Amino acid sequence: MIAAIERSSPLVRPLQPWHVIAAVIFISIAILVSATLLSIVFGLQYPSNVPRIREKPGAGHLSLRTRLAYYTDCEALFRGAYEKYGKFGRTVLVPGLGLRTEVILPPSALRWMLSLPDNSISSSHAFVELDQLTYTLGEDRLLVDSWNALVANRDMNAVLEKVAAVLNDELRVAFDEQFGTNTEIWREVDLNKAMPLVISQAAGRYTMGLPLCRDEEYRQSTVDVSNFFLTMAAVMGMVPVFLKPIIGPLATLPMNAALRKFHNLLRPEFKKRMDTIQAAEKGEPVNEPEDLLQMAIRYGLANRSHEFNFLEISKRITITNMGTTHQTNMTMINMMLEIIDSDAELNTIAVLRDEMRNVLGDGPDIKWIKAKIAQMVKADSVGRETLRKTSFGSRAMLRMVVADSLETSDGVVLPKGSMLSVLTLISP
Incomplete structure (x- = not known):
């Protein structure tokens, strides 16, 4: 009787694979939206006059679309931060990993950053946050x-x-x-x-x-x-x-x-x-x-x-x-792959071997020894070019604001806990 009702009832349908996929997508979106809203409420509050990358002037937060761009097209996102703001000496907010919002300072702010004391901005506290040392090693004092x-x-x-x-x-x-x-x-x-x-x-x-x-x-x-x-x-x-x-x-x-x-x-x-x-x-x-x-x-x-x-x-x-x-x-x-990749055009392997024989x-x-290594200019050039083309990171001078607040060189007031950095040059 029950089986007959289930077969004939329009309200009861067999579970299809796409139902499960749709449910997972719906739950994932709900969690992401909820976490984003909670992050906006409980996260660091930046002044509305600080520009947000790819957002309209006065926007109070980064949109979900911009946050997704961090994962789908990060290079273009960072290049835009440099071309539209960094070049002109302006600070801009960009999305970071998860729900982070991070501060990108212009290259012109480097001298100003170096002049600040450790009780204003801190490198060690920034890496504690980046490496999540409280959880990875159990305590942050190690850094x-x-x-x-x-x-x-x-x-x-x-x-x-x-x-x-x-x-x-x-x-x-x-x-x-x-x-x-x-x-x-x-x-x-x-x-x-x-x-x-x-x-x-x-x-x-x-x-x-x-x-x-x-x-x-x-x-x-x-x-x-x-x-x-x-x-x-x-x-x-x-x-x-x-x-x-x-x-x-x-x-x-x-x-x-x-x-x-x-x-x-x-x-x-x-x-x-x-x-x-x-x-x-x-x-x-x-x-x-x-x-x-x-x-x-x-x-x-x-x-x-x-x-x-x-x-x-x-x-x-x-x-x-x-x-x-x-x-x-x-x-x-990366260096080994660059050497192999460039060998057909530039004869890189033979050039490096000749330099090693001549110097060592x-x-x-x-x-x-240190003096001989310093003479190996071609090997040094390979290393530098590798780092230029395939740099480990896209940002430098990572710092965290540890003072109650900080006013940047272009007049932006940042709250305690803000993560600061300067974009490195992006190769074309």
Whole structure:
């Protein structure tokens, strides 16, 4: 009886695939519109006299169409910001990831930005927001108080020639392992898989030293942490502020698992370094490593004893790994592809090989030193041209307003929490 009624009733229809698709689209649009409205109500409030890209004068917010353009035609959006506003010394608001609204300052504002104190606009607070450090690593002070960067700049620079020597050795080992040494038989190499392992191993020699930098599990762990870090930063950057405390702990579960594995791999090496330092303090003869881990431990013991522990060092090494591997990896992949792509027209490979032979010599005992690297102008040109054509980012001088308010050089008043940047030159 019921089946007969269902078949004959015009109000009951079998569920079709397009019904499900339509429902998903409708729910997605409803969520997006609701989140946009909530973002307008609870987000940063910019004065209506600040121009919004692609919006009418006096518009109080960015339209949904403009926000979608950030994902579908970002280059044209940013080019318009420069051509219509930046060129003429004007500030403009553009959409960012998720529901962010970001401030693009004109190039003429660079000198003004550099003159402002850290308690007015802050680079570290901007990167805390960009990297969503509260959720990716659990606390933002790791970037706000980045003493590990101080150690790298001060102590590692003092032994730069030694670092160049060990990197020369490690890069040879890493490239031979990932790309092979057979010059007769060709094989296919996936740069997206091989290059991160090469960079991770070379950077690991700088941060960890031997033998950990050559450990396959450690190398893969650093790559995994880096990938999860970037993914989680992007995901959490898209989440509205009022939802982050709810979504954050769930979204970052994979990141936390990758971090635990990295910590477990680093823990035995940390204990070994502590034993070395204790032996040295007792006057025993030791061969103390000259890498970033050892210098960070030394600095932490001497200057940050109140917060010194294994997890503190491990998290700071994680941040250092991000800085030494991610951008380097992308740049190296792009550079190799540019060299191969331009070789047919410009004979790029042969030109670079000739320069290497002339400057460094020919043979298995080539030594990289700072003075010789500075003479390799053609290799330097390839690097610069790669960065020009395939730059890592489209903006520079990323800063966050940390004062209660800030008036720009063209008279725009910005609220606390505004993200500022200047567009880099966009290649034609």
